[in-house]
Amino acid sequence: MKVNVTVNGVAYEREVEARTLLAYFLREECGLTGTHVGCDTSSCGCCVVVLDSDKAVKSCSMFAAQADGHQVLTVEGLANGGTLHPLQQAFWDQHGLQCGYCTPGMLLTSIILLKHNPNPSESDIREGLAGNLCRCTGYQNIVKAVQQAAGTLGVQV
Amino acid sequence: MSTEPKSAGCLGVAMKRKEDPRFIQGKGHYVDDISMPGMLFLSLVRSPYPHAEIKSIDISEAMQVPGVKAVITGKDLEAAGLGWLPTFHGLDKQMVLAIGKVLFQYQEVAAVFAETRAAAVDGAEAVQVDYAPLPVVADPFTAKTDEVILRPDRENKTNHIYHWEVGDKDKTATALANSPKRIKERIWFQRCHPAPLEPCGCVAHFDSMGRLQFYVTSQAPHVYRTALAIVTGIPEDKIHVVSPDLGGGFGNKVPVYPGYVCAIVGALKIGRPVKWIETRTENLTSTGFARDYHMDVEIGATADGRLTALHVATTADHGAFDAAADPTKYPAGMFGVVTGSYDFPVAHAEVDAYFTNKAPGGIAYRCSFRVTEASYAIERAMDILADELAIDPVELRRKNFVRKEQFPYPSVLGFTYDSGDYQKTLDVTLEKIGYQALLKEQVEKRARGELMGIGFSTFTEVVGAGPSKHFDILGIKMFDSAEIRIHPTGSGIVRTGTKSQGQGHETTWAQIVGEELGLDPQNIMVEEGDTDTAPYGLGTYASRSTPVAGAAIAMAARRVREKARKVAAHMLEVGEADVEWKDYKFQVKGVPAKSVTMKEVAFAAYTNMAQNEPGLEASYYYDPPNMTFPSGAYVAVVDIDRETGEVKVRRFLAVDDCGTIINPLVVEGQIHGGLTEGFAIAFMQEIQYDKEGNNLNTNFTDYLIPTSLETPAWETGKTVTPSPHHPIGAKGVGESPNVGSPAAFVNAVIDALSPLGVRHIDMPITRDKVWRAIRQAEVLTT
Ligand code: FES
Ligand code: FES
Numbered sequence: 001m002k003v004n005v006t007v008n009g010v011a012y013e014r015e016v017e018a019r020t021l022l023a024y025f026l027r028e029e030c031g032l033t034g035t036h037v038g039c040d041t042s043s044c045g046c047c048v049v050v051l052d053s054d055k056a057v058k059s060c061s062m063f064a065a066q067a068d069g070h071q072v073l074t075v076e077g078l079a080n081g082g083t084l085h086p087l088q089q090a091f092w093d094q095h096g097l098q099c100g101y102c103t104p105g106m107l108l109t110s111i112i113l114l115k116h117n118p119n120p121s122e123s124d125i126r127e128g129l130a131g132n133l134c135r136c137t138g139y140q141n142i143v144k145a146v147q148q149a150a151g152t153l154g155v156q157v
Numbered sequence: 158m159s160t161e162p163k164s165a166g167c168l169g170v171a172m173k174r175k176e177d178p179r180f181i182q183g184k185g186h187y188v189d190d191i192s193m194p195g196m197l198f199l200s201l202v203r204s205p206y207p208h209a210e211i212k213s214i215d216i217s218e219a220m221q222v223p224g225v226k227a228v229i230t231g232k233d234l235e236a237a238g239l240g241w242l243p244t245f246h247g248l249d250k251q252m253v254l255a256i257g258k259v260l261f262q263y264q265e266v267a268a269v270f271a272e273t274r275a276a277a278v279d280g281a282e283a284v285q286v287d288y289a290p291l292p293v294v295a296d297p298f299t300a301k302t303d304e305v306i307l308r309p310d311r312e313n314k315t316n317h318i319y320h321w322e323v324g325d326k327d328k329t330a331t332a333l334a335n336s337p338k339r340i341k342e343r344i345w346f347q348r349c350h351p352a353p354l355e356p357c358g359c360v361a362h363f364d365s366m367g368r369l370q371f372y373v374t375s376q377a378p379h380v381y382r383t384a385l386a387i388v389t390g391i392p393e394d395k396i397h398v399v400s401p402d403l404g405g406g407f408g409n410k411v412p413v414y415p416g417y418v419c420a421i422v423g424a425l426k427i428g429r430p431v432k433w434i435e436t437r438t439e440n441l442t443s444t445g446f447a448r449d450y451h452m453d454v455e456i457g458a459t460a461d462g463r464l465t466a467l468h469v470a471t472t473a474d475h476g477a478f479d480a481a482a483d484p485t486k487y488p489a490g491m492f493g494v495v496t497g498s499y500d501f502p503v504a505h506a507e508v509d510a511y512f513t514n515k516a517p518g519g520i521a522y523r524c525s526f527r528v529t530e531a532s533y534a535i536e537r538a539m540d541i542l543a544d545e546l547a548i549d550p551v552e553l554r555r556k557n558f559v560r561k562e563q564f565p566y567p568s569v570l571g572f573t574y575d576s577g578d579y580q581k582t583l584d585v586t587l588e589k590i591g592y593q594a595l596l597k598e599q600v601e602k603r604a605r606g607e608l609m610g611i612g613f614s615t616f617t618e619v620v621g622a623g624p625s626k627h628f629d630i631l632g633i634k635m636f637d638s639a640e641i642r643i644h645p646t647g648s649g650i651v652r653t654g655t656k657s658q659g660q661g662h663e664t665t666w667a668q669i670v671g672e673e674l675g676l677d678p679q680n681i682m683v684e685e686g687d688t689d690t691a692p693y694g695l696g697t698y699a700s701r702s703t704p705v706a707g708a709a710i711a712m713a714a715r716r717v718r719e720k721a722r723k724v725a726a727h728m729l730e731v732g733e734a735d736v737e738w739k740d741y742k743f744q745v746k747g748v749p750a751k752s753v754t755m756k757e758v759a760f761a762a763y764t765n766m767a768q769n770e771p772g773l774e775a776s777y778y779y780d781p782p783n784m785t786f787p788s789g790a791y792v793a794v795v796d797i798d799r800e801t802g803e804v805k806v807r808r809f810l811a812v813d814d815c816g817t818i819i820n821p822l823v824v825e826g827q828i829h830g831g832l833t834e835g836f837a838i839a840f841m842q843e844i845q846y847d848k849e850g851n852n853l854n855t856n857f858t859d860y861l862i863p864t865s866l867e868t869p870a871w872e873t874g875k876t877v878t879p880s881p882h883h884p885i886g887a888k889g890v891g892e893s894p895n896v897g898s899p900a901a902f903v904n905a906v907i908d909a910l911s912p913l914g915v916r917h918i919d920m921p922i923t924r925d926k927v928w929r930a931i932r933q934a935e936v937l938t939t
Contacts, residue, residue: 017275024274033190034183036404038354039437043857046354075183088181092173095822098830099659100180101354101404107181126865133857135354135405136659138829139865 005067007032008077016064022057023047025064026074034075034104035059038133045132048105049074056112058131075104078111087111087149096145098136105132110146120150166741167671167678168885171822175679176663185402188358188374189434196360197226199420199433200277202267202284203443204259207295207514207850208307209288211258211266219269219283224276227427228284229419230267231256239422242388244517245380245412245630248319248488249311249479251517253415258291260307260477261516262852263442268419270427274434293514293850297451297474300511307477307512316512318479321489323570324505332466332503336457340542345919346530348449348474348515348844350441350854351522352862353658355404357444358434361420368395369424373417375400375686376410376656377696380630382688384413387631389421400686406658407834408520411482411698412445438855445482446844447522449474449515450508450530454538462546464557466503469495469534473510473519481510481519482698483526484628484635490526491619491784493570497535498579498617498788499557504569506531514850523834523895525620525699536614536900540907541916550904551592554615555583565881572619574786575880575888577814582876583615586790586812589874595794603912608797608931612905613790616897620889621704621785630695637705638692639713640776641670643721645763647756648680651713654694655706656686659830660891661823662702666710668819669885673714674721675741675755692776700787700889703819704880709779711884716775721758727767728753785880785888789813789897793905802928804840804906811898812874816888824890829871831894837863838895839902843921910934 003020004013007030014029026035026049037060038046047060050073059072078085087107090096097103106129113120113128120128125146126139134142147153179185216228231254234240241250255266269280294300294307300316307316333339359373369391375381378398386393403410416433423431435444451472457465473489475481483490489508496504522529543550558579559566566574595611602609625634643649651670655662663683671678685691694706718738725743726733729751737746744752753761762773794808811828818824841861845853854860879886899920906922907915913934918926 019275027190028192032183033187034185036187036355037189038356038404039857041437041856041858044354044437075181079182084178084181091181092177095174095826097177097180097659098661098826099353099355099403099405100177100185101187103180104183129865131864133354133862133864135352135407135834135862136830137826138831138833138871139868140829140871141826143865 001065003064003068005064005070005072007072008074018065020064022059022062022064022067026059032074032076036101036104038101043133045105045109046102048108048132050108050112056109073108075107078107090145090148094141094145094148096137096142102132102134106134106142113146114150118150119152167668169818170668170820172664172668172678172820174661174664175667176661187355187402187404188360188372191360191372193360193362193430196430196432197270197272197423197427198274198277199416199423199431200269200281201265201416201419202269202281202286204255204262204264204266206259206288206290207262208291208293209259210291211255212287212289214267215285216267218285219280222276222280222283224272225269225280226272227270227423228267228280229422230254234422239389239418242413242415242418244478244480245482246479246488247485247631251478251480253418261514262850263439263516265415265443268423270423270431295514295846295848295850297472297511297513300513307514318475318510318512319488320507320509322505322507323493325503326505328503329466329468329505333455333457333468336465337460338458338546339455340538340545341453341455342538342541342917344452344454344534344537344917346448346450346533347920348446349522349838349842350446350844350860351407351409352441352860353405353407353409356435356437356440357410357414359417359420360430360432361424362430363424368397369421370397371421372399372401374403374410376406376658376698378656378686378688379654379693380633380696381413383633384631388418398688400656403656403658408447408522408698409445410658411520412480414444437857441844441860442852442855443516445480445520446516446518447520448530452530452534454534456538456542458542458546462548462553462556464499464501467496467501469506471508473508474513474515475510475519476513476515476517478517479510480517482521484622484630486627487526490521492527492531494528494572494617494619495531495535496568496570497532498559498615500559501569506570515846521699523831523892525618525622525892528618529896532616532896533900536616537903540904544911544916550613551587554613555580573783574617575783575882576878577617577786577788578876578878579615579788582788582812582814583790585874585876586792586810589812590792590808590810608799608909610795610905610909612793612901612903612908614897614901614904615790616788618787618893618896619784620700620787620892621781622699622701623784624782625780633695635695636778636780637694637709638776638778639706639709640692641713641717642774643717643759645760647676647759649676650682650684651710652684652691653706653710654691655697655702657697660697660702660827665819665823669707669710670714673711674717700892703887703889704785704883705779705781707887708781708884709777712779713775713777716777717773720775721755721762721773723769724761724766725753725758727769728758728761782882785816785883787813787815787888787890787893789893791897791901793901795905795909797906797909797927799931802924802931804922804927806869808872809869810872810874811894812876813890813893814876814878815890815893816878816880816883817886818877819887825873827891828873828894831892832871832898833863833868834895835898836868836902839899839920839922841921
């Protein structure tokens with residue numbers, strides 16, 4: 001079937017099998033391999049992308065066909081030219097990543113978290129990231145990175 | 158001549174990681190990101206039975222599935238001489254695809270190659286296998302009876318794989334018999350799985366020159382190349398192994414798996430590139446698990462708490478094949494470190510390993526070959542002994558520590574601990590956590606019937622395998638290597654035989670070179686994982702990179718410096734003997750104003766080298782003289798809800814001594830990560846099998862990994878006791894938090910429950926186990 005998805009502002013029209021997951025559509029049809037796959041049960045969050053600027057979705061739990069006509073933001077769309085997105089910068093500054101496999105999903109989940117709650121407390125952040133697993137960092141520096149991006153690092157919220 | 162001020166040193170600097178820009182922009186390059194024209198996908202047919210005879214395999218229907226190109230079975234591989242794969246430990250071999258029978262649930266039975274990922278899966282589902290189930294052996298104690306022999310292919314018709322022991326058996330028995338106080342406990346370290354977020358996988362391709370281009374999730378690419386040459390008969394020069402970015406490893410990406418061999422065979426047979434990426438379920442059910450050690454621990458002591466003897470007898474469950482990735486002479490790894498931080502006068506440790514109908518493995522999961530098991534056993538048993546003696550577990554530890562002046566300390570089980578200051582590290586921990594105040598609070602809480610626990614672990618690690626006289630994998634000595642090239646403009650490249658999986662080598666290796674050569678680490682590129690370019694090394698696991706490759710880098714840099722000194726002498730117009738390396742530059746002895754920087758020397762090495770050999774590069778193969786022995790003093794504080802059994806980790810403090818610190822940011826990150834895995838093991842992670850041999854934890858909804866919500870906030874601290882034999886004094890840190898923390902968590906839980914008479918609970922300490930223990934105690938006391 002034909003699917004038309006706008007990813008990071010670029011329209012991709014592709015002929016795919018109906019069962020194609022959005023995660024594989026992005027990776028294999030659009031060549032955007034920053035979206036990762038880490039499980040088969042919608043548990044890990046490596047595959048999170050932003051749908052229509054408003055929702056963080058696990059792209060492994062959605063068919064490409066369901067994204068037909070929608071806007072998708074992936075990690076590749078975060079930096080603006082040579083300038084990193086504040087969350088990217090914060091993950092770097094705070095050592096919020098090690099192997100980097102969970103990082104794209106963490107970043108996109110955090111974007112939506114901050115969009116809906118620009119002043120999150122530490123526990124808001126921990127709750128907001130609970131759908132994203134990380135095996136390397138122990139989360140502490142990821143939480144700090146989100147705090148930095150929110151401008152609340154070191155501030156009592 | 159330049160009179161630049163002294164450049165800053167690079168060690169101990171919290172430099173932001175050089176590798177991060179690509180990862181935060183989605184430009185990491187992992188195996189599944191590789192795509193090649195004409196690439197096929199491989200999917201494996203796996204056994205639903207833990208033990209069964211294969212009556213027949215019918216591939217005809219699978220071959221009809223659109224897109225399926227080929228199906229191969231164990232018989233095909235056997236005919237090609239590729240039926241079996243040697244395991245890294247060298248004591249056993251493993252079936253690539255099942256031949257005759259299957260030995261564990263999810264064992265690889267057939268390989269299906271197809272045009273797309275989905276078609277390969279469809280094809281695998283269409284393969285018809287007729288199984289006749291056989292009796293299942295699901296634990297090592299049943300295996301011991303030899304009523305069912307699992308491996309008739311082996312010469313010895315027994316499930317017993319090996320007996321290993323170290324120490325003095327008779328003296329230990331006598332000392333135990335004569336000890337006024339004795340404790341004995343069976344302590345089980347459950348089966349768990351490293352589960353890196355990126356599963357294992359590969360792309361195999363024979364290029365136009367007939368050379369195997371093999372991209373693979375490997376922590377040890379050179380060892381893979383040699384192993385593949387041995388298994389497949391392809392000359393080693395015709396094999397190029399590349400390990401690209403790895404999404405975590407933790408030991409899971411050390412062994413060679415059947416999927417890799419199948420991908421290579423498929424690529425050769427079909428003449429097209431083949432990709433194999435395992436699913437999470439395949440990862441958890443068939444690739445390297447860890448632990449599964451049943452340890453009977455016995456300690457003797459005097460009435461006032463002096464240790465007199467230690468005996469540990471372990472029954473190990475190795476699964477269907479002995480795929481433990483331990484050095485040849487050490488079938489039970491470094492388990493001999495089980496005397497821990499304590500000055501035992503005599504000890505004896507033994508391990509008996511058995512085959513069962515479970516997945517093979519026994520890899521080092523963030524652990525230097527069975528050190529986690531050993532540390533957990535001794536640290537848990539010390540608390541049980543303290544309870545028996547009714548003395549503070551901190552006092553018991555303090556009383557028996559190897560003292561600072563005893564280093565280098567020869568342990569009774571054969572190691573020579575390089576350095577440490579256990580007392581000091583513990584003091585830092587006690588001070589930072591406010592132990593006295595916590596004890597006071599605990600007394601008050603206990604009076605109110607509230608359950609609060611404080612648990613310690615003062616562990617000693619052994620890492621950095623290892624000296625060639627003792628350590629090898631498949632006969633290859635466990636050295637590591639580095640090659641450094643400095644370019645004319647003063648930047649450079651360092652290549653090593655290790656492979657980062659997130660540890661940050663691209664930054665820390667550059668810092669070592671920067672420190673040794675006075676160059677800017679921002680301009681030292683680090684390359685690993687490509688067997689065509691990197692010097693031969695044994696890879697990254699068991700916290701061996703910094704102790705071994707880190708040392709090789711420092712030594713290679715010093716060779717570069719010696720070469721540079723000659724050029725510097727020419728530039729400074731003095732004899733070589735008059736040049737000294739001081740404040741990160743070469744200067745004429747006693748005349749600091751006359752100096753040249755390494756950057757200037759580098760340029761001269763290519764433009765004005767006089768009679769010296771042009772160029773500026775060196776390599777070093779480092780054979781470590783000893784292991785390194787990082788240590789730490791950890792403490793956990795927990796509160797337990799009496800009604801629900803819920804354990805809340807209120808605080809956790811890890812004070813580590815990993816010797817010289819290269820990058821505190823990276824070290825702290827490693828500690829956070831390791832503590833989180835230790836926490837996971839203590840409370841959540843277990844690969845369970847039922848009595849019929851069915852794996853009960855086959856994905857992330859059943860194999861529980863902590864999220865940001867349950868993971869505690871970590872507090873850290875440090876003491877620094879450099880390793881005396883390492884060129885920069887570093888010891889390695891990645892696995893310490895995972896080795897040291899499980900006992901602290903469990904000790905805290907048991908301490909909380911001790912007023913109820915609870916003495917031990919096996920990990921993972923789930924809420925229902927705690928709830929049951931509390932209810933049981935209530936029944937006994939009412
Ligand atoms: S891949 Fe794990 S949640 Fe999508
Ligand atoms: S950085 Fe490795 S999984 Fe998060």
